[in-house]
Amino acid sequence: MSPSPVQSDASGDGQLDTFPKLLLNHARVRGSKIAMREKDLGIWQAWTWQQVTDEIRALACGLAALGFQRGDKLAIIGDNRPRLYMGMAAAQCLGGIPVPLYQDSIAQEMAFVLDNAEVHFAIAEDQEQVDKLLEIREENSTIQHILFDDPRGMRHYDFPFLSSIETAQTAGREYDKTHPDFFEQSVEQGSGADIAIMLYTSGTTGNPKGVVLTNDNVIITARNGIIREGLTDKEEVVAYLPMAWVGDNLFSYAQSFVAGFTVNCPENGATVMTDLREIGPTYYFAPPRIYENMLTQVMIRMEDASKLKQRLFHYFMAHASRVGTQILDGKEVRTSEKLIYRLGDFMVYGPLRNVLGLSRIRLAYTAGEAIGPEIFEFYRSLGINIKQLYGQTESMVFICVQPDGEVYPDTVGTPAIDVEVKIDDNGEVLYRSPGVFHSYYKSPEATASTKTEDGWVFTGDAGYFAENGHLKIIDRAKDVGKLNDGTMFAPKYIENKLKFFSFIKEVVAFGDACDYTSIFINIDLEAVGNWAERRNLAYSGYIDLASQDEVYDLIQDCVDKVNEDLSKDPRLGKSQIKRYLILHKELDADDGELTRTRKVRRSFIAERYQPLVDALYSDVPECHIETQVKFEDGRTGTLAADVKIRNAKQYSPIAKAS
Amino acid sequence: MYERNIGEVVLEVKNISLSFGAMRVLNNISFNVRQGEIRSIIGPNGAGKSSMLNVLNGFYHPQEGTITYRGETRSQMKVHKAAEQGIARTFQNIALFKGMSTLDNIMTGRNLKIKANILQQAIYWGKAQREEIEHRKKVEGIIDFLEIQAIRKTPVGRLPYGMQKRVELGRALAAEPEILLLDEPMAGMNVEEKEDMSRFVLDINDEFGTTIILIEHDMGVVMDLSDRVIVLDYGLQLADGSPDEVRSNQKVIDAYLGVAH
Structure with a gap:
């Protein structure tokens, strides 16, 4: 392999095998280059690698002064803030283990993780998070000290165990003076085999599990990703996904520490799209739903544009969908087509990329859920190199990645560098890589049942290698079931097909050990609401809209189309949807219906809406239901509705299941 | 308490x-x-x-x-x-400049604090420029305080009612009232x-002593x-x-x- 600055930095004869060592190296090599930015008071504030290092050093010493020991855990709770990322690094400098938590978790969910991980120290972003920690601390908790970033509203909080990050840093600078070699020695003691971080997986069933990852796991995987895609220290990323999620840790932290590129923190959650546009990231990750949302926004706004603009847009988009992806993949295209594409780039594609904040994108990833082929093609035809990858927390993300020029919407690509992938007899995907996690924290049984002695990890996903050598994932292995007549039933596969329609937000499919497939649908309030407005349909809110006959007609078309599609599949042809309903309530993570990463918890939903499921498997046209809901502040209320049920059109399967 | x-x-x-x-x-x-x-x-x-x-x-x-x-x-x-x-106030019926952005509306609350004369402001030089930067800083502080960063550049006429109320509060705060x-x-x-609004009222009272x-x-x-x-x-x-x-x-x-x- 050709030598690159990244490689010499990261592999450097095993010298730079921990995050603190990488950090100190950046301070030496590119000390004046921007490491982090944050938009504050309307202005992008920047920290160079040298400044970041100084801040982290002060914070690490401050933590040490508070009694933080090697091996202690540091909980990190809040939005993507530079200070919280610095907290992560500070813990690692002391040989401690950062444990980022989902910031929108309620206190009770946090209590489990804090307790399970034996957390003594925590860094919280603001009053909201501090309040949760105080609540947890009252019950029972091992928390000894809480540091916070934003003091607002806490002027009157007078607790000896609560102080600001700044106070800790001031104390840390003093500590550093009186213990001159402490920091360097502390960093020196670390090695690649040490635990770098613990990430709790949201878990579709049971309590979350703490995935323990070593420095080697994280750093080698991050570096392999950088090498495969040819990333450099000039990349710009926007950190906006939850810090507790492995993807954010890889893209906004680990890879930045390895390659030395810049991480940008948005002003707050609501300004991400504006901030994205101002920064113009070159390297970007987003789950499919964000790409979907952006596309929906564009389409909605185009409908309000003038006739001329609409004509231009549709003409050039049609052209792009013909030749755009070929041009992106560097394939041969007729010169005239190329010229028209270039004109389109000037008139439509360029401005559109700019509006989306994707003008400078060199590499965009998506993962987590299947992405709709049309959505995927839309971005690629605009010249945005968006690729799918396949991974999980246990592998520090990378298992498979789509190689440049070989991007297909229905597969997740070929194994990443140093990753081996195989399919076992049950169709489950297994992998082995340097990123394979150390263990699940304090649960050797779970570790043993997921990871074999020689390092192979069960993904829990069912899939196979397509003829072109790319991995194709169908569903969760345990979710793939059978209808009573023996037809294979892949719920996720059906759900995803429906979710590709912009009017449909969530779907829950039932069918395992049943006579036929039936589904719950959540409509997309924005898209359907807009559609309703255009037709002068009045509605008062989600429940009202979801129960209207016109909306049912709209959804009926989508369901029928999916059935037609399914009928063409030799294996799934007979698992067509027979009955469906539009749920009266939006599925919500606060009610436990979705995981924090927005995956549906099918069995929980089936239990909660048992009367509706029963109604789907009878022939009643309507069903009354009352549901308990939880508001964001923790109060509960009841929601009652009459939900209509409809039958879908059936198509005769083209090929019978053999 | x-x-x-x-x-x-x-x-x-x-x-x-x-x-x-x-x-x-x-x-x-x-x-x-x-x-x-x-x-x-x-x-x-x-x-x-x-x-x-x-x-x-x-x-x-x-x-x-x-x-x-x-x-x-x-x-x-x-x-x-x-x-x-x-003494600053908000109104029962919202009295904002509908066509102007949130930022500009709040900026108008700084009107009495502007010392530069109209000529200096017109050529935006020297004192006027320094002042404008000072005022913008204050206004950004208020935007941050009221958590309305996402609507900074949005014309207030397009905002939902509750948000307009918040902008109006922001404009009153911009005058740094006693x-x-x-x-x-x-x-x-x-x-x-x-x-939300109750929290802001308490926070204003607490943070600024208003x-x-x-x-x-x-x-x-x-x-x-x-x-x-x-x-x-x-x-x-x-x-x-x-x-x-x-x-x-x-x-x-x-x-x-x-x-x-």
């Missing part, structure tokens, strides 16, 4: 009466406001609450009585004097929006937020005291719940 930091009397009205023709809107009203407190005026529709605020900031001129503010006693306030001396008059800041809001005079219909909100409450009914002063005192006052109960005749 923590100790509230309430100081001396800053504003005192004595025997205020206001009539429009034969219509007596306020009848012999007297009360005072202490530094740093949240003082509420409640009462049924048409009780004279908004009129009282209008008297305080000089919009209406009472026929009788005196207003003492900052040690100066006078028979009426003048609108521009009130503003210059640190006394903030809030006329039904929570009218027409849902529970969540009311909670004295707040609040008119509000929602009893729950008033009783939770206020240090002292005045009750008006048909221009008469029914009661004045702590929320608990007011709540248990028979006259107030009668006015609100009706009384058997």
Whole structure:
């Protein structure tokens, strides 16, 4: 392999095998280059690698002064803030283990993780998070000290165990003076085999599990990703996904520490799209739903544009969908087509990329859920190199990645560098890589049942290698079931097909050990609401809209189309949807219906809406239901509705299941 | 709870009466406001609450009585004097510049603080430029405080009602007032929006030490937020005291719940 600055930095004869060592190296090599930015008071504030290092050093010493020991855990709770990322690094400098938590978790969910991980120290972003920690601390908790970033509203909080990050840093600078070699020695003691971080997986069933990852796991995987895609220290990323999620840790932290590129923190959650546009990231990750949302926004706004603009847009988009992806993949295209594409780039594609904040994108990833082929093609035809990858927390993300020029919407690509992938007899995907996690924290049984002695990890996903050598994932292995007549039933596969329609937000499919497939649908309030407005349909809110006959007609078309599609599949042809309903309530993570990463918890939903499921498997046209809901502040209320049920059109399967 | 930091009397009205023709809107009203407190005026529709605020900031001129503010006693306030001396307000019906952005609307709240003359401003040079940067900083601080970064550049006409209320509060704050008059800041809001607004009122009072005079219909909100409450009914002063005192006052109960005749 050709030598690159990244490689010499990261592999450097095993010298730079921990995050603190990488950090100190950046301070030496590119000390004046921007490491982090944050938009504050309307202005992008920047920290160079040298400044970041100084801040982290002060914070690490401050933590040490508070009694933080090697091996202690540091909980990190809040939005993507530079200070919280610095907290992560500070813990690692002391040989401690950062444990980022989902910031929108309620206190009770946090209590489990804090307790399970034996957390003594925590860094919280603001009053909201501090309040949760105080609540947890009252019950029972091992928390000894809480540091916070934003003091607002806490002027009157007078607790000896609560102080600001700044106070800790001031104390840390003093500590550093009186213990001159402490920091360097502390960093020196670390090695690649040490635990770098613990990430709790949201878990579709049971309590979350703490995935323990070593420095080697994280750093080698991050570096392999950088090498495969040819990333450099000039990349710009926007950190906006939850810090507790492995993807954010890889893209906004680990890879930045390895390659030395810049991480940008948005002003707050609501300004991400504006901030994205101002920064113009070159390297970007987003789950499919964000790409979907952006596309929906564009389409909605185009409908309000003038006739001329609409004509231009549709003409050039049609052209792009013909030749755009070929041009992106560097394939041969007729010169005239190329010229028209270039004109389109000037008139439509360029401005559109700019509006989306994707003008400078060199590499965009998506993962987590299947992405709709049309959505995927839309971005690629605009010249945005968006690729799918396949991974999980246990592998520090990378298992498979789509190689440049070989991007297909229905597969997740070929194994990443140093990753081996195989399919076992049950169709489950297994992998082995340097990123394979150390263990699940304090649960050797779970570790043993997921990871074999020689390092192979069960993904829990069912899939196979397509003829072109790319991995194709169908569903969760345990979710793939059978209808009573023996037809294979892949719920996720059906759900995803429906979710590709912009009017449909969530779907829950039932069918395992049943006579036929039936589904719950959540409509997309924005898209359907807009559609309703255009037709002068009045509605008062989600429940009202979801129960209207016109909306049912709209959804009926989508369901029928999916059935037609399914009928063409030799294996799934007979698992067509027979009955469906539009749920009266939006599925919500606060009610436990979705995981924090927005995956549906099918069995929980089936239990909660048992009367509706029963109604789907009878022939009643309507069903009354009352549901308990939880508001964001923790109060509960009841929601009652009459939900209509409809039958879908059936198509005769083209090929019978053999 | 923590100790509230309430100081001396800053504003005192004595025997205020206001009539429009034969219509007596306020009848012999007297009360005072202490530094740093949240003082509420409640009462049924048409009780004279908004009129009282209008008297305080000089919009209406009472026929009788005196207003003492900052040690100066006078028979009426003048609108521009009130503003210059640190009294800012929001309105029951939103009075923003609909076509201007959130940022620009709040910037107008800085109007009285601008020292540069019109010529300097026109060429945006020297003092005017330095000033503008200072003011923008203040305004950004308010935007951050009210958590409205995402609508910074949005024309306020396009914002939902609750957000417009928040922008209006932002504009009043931009004047760095000593006394903030809030006329039904929570009218027409849902529970969540009311909670947000209540939090902002408390935070403003706490962080900036601003004295707040609040008119509000929602009893729950008033009783939770206020240090002292005045009750008006048909221009008469029914009661004045702590929320608990007011709540248990028979006259107030009668006015609100009706009384058997």
